[in-house]
Amino acid sequence: MFGRLQAGREKRVSFAQEPGLVPGVVWVGESNIALLCQLRQRCKGIALLCQQFGCYKDGILIMHSHFPRLARVPQRPKARQAGLWYTPGMTIRAYNELDIPAMTEIWNEVVEEGNAFPQNEKLGSLNSSVFFAGQSYTAVALEEGKLAGLYILHPNNVGRVGHIANASYAVKKSMQGKGIGKALVEDSLKQLSSLGFRILQFNAVVASNTRALALYERLGFERLGTIRGGFAMDDGSFEDIVSMVYYPKH
Numbered sequence: 001m002f003g004r005l006q007a008g009r010e011k012r013v014s015f016a017q018e019p020g021l022v023p024g025v026v027w028v029g030e031s032n033i034a035l036l037c038q039l040r041q042r043c044k045g046i047a048l049l050c051q052q053f054g055c056y057k058d059g060i061l062i063m064h065s066h067f068p069r070l071a072r073v074p075q076r077p078k079a080r081q082a083g084l085w086y087t088p089g090m091t092i093r094a095y096n097e098l099d100i101p102a103m104t105e106i107w108n109e110v111v112e113e114g115n116a117f118p119q120n121e122k123l124g125s126l127n128s129s130v131f132f133a134g135q136s137y138t139a140v141a142l143e144e145g146k147l148a149g150l151y152i153l154h155p156n157n158v159g160r161v162g163h164i165a166n167a168s169y170a171v172k173k174s175m176q177g178k179g180i181g182k183a184l185v186e187d188s189l190k191q192l193s194s195l196g197f198r199i200l201q202f203n204a205v206v207a208s209n210t211r212a213l214a215l216y217e218r219l220g221f222e223r224l225g226t227i228r229g230g231f232a233m234d235d236g237s238f239e240d241i242v243s244m245v246y247y248p249k250h
Helices: 043-049 097-113 126-131 180-191 210-218
Strands: 010-013 024-028 032-040 055-059 060-064 079-081 084-086 090-094 137-143 145-153 164-171 200-205 222-234 238-248
Touching: 090 200, 097 126, 097 137, 097 145, 097 164, 126 210, 137 180, 145 180, 164 180, 200 210, 200 222, 210 238
Parallel strands: 164 200
Antiparallel strands: 010 024, 024 032, 032 060, 055 060, 079 084, 090 137, 137 145, 145 164, 200 238, 222 238
16 A cells, blocks of 8 residues: 655655545655654544554654554544544543533533432532532543543542542543543543552442443452442442552552
């Protein structure tokens, strides 16, 4: 597909006739063919995927010779490779005050579902700003510029065990199943050391939430134990909860 190019030269290539391929610039370095994909909207998904295999230089992504395999983006708006699952066009960043109305709506969706958060009272317009500002770190996920999820990080306890963090994650119901939750968890793990935390502990993962349990274990969490009947459901029944822990590699 690339033909023969001399090292150090570049050639613009159009993949319009190749379904699922991202337009870009083919570059031949000292030994490998690489793709330089400018981070326009059409390239964001593959850029997120490929940053694990290359590096950024002057705002441009350099990816090595496995481009033909990696650049084939599935029809659904997500890309998977080597354990990654990102939604094209997704950004995760620290929240700001303008995000709070959408954050509150997403948070309250999870509270209302009643099968994940321990809280049973929704956030209001007056206390949500105080709640999110009171965390050690609060971040949001944006999908094509729209707020799709969030997470909070804070100490799990105080004093001599204050170096153990706790976190909560929320994804907008209509945006679930696109890998946003996984990306939020991964981002929170990256923030731990900069915030002074050495461990991340989940106190109460509802046992029936098998997708969350499987995700956490794939990301390196360990099960500490199960508390039988530890979570009160809206129908008056009680679900088991699982405690989990993550030890960052220092």
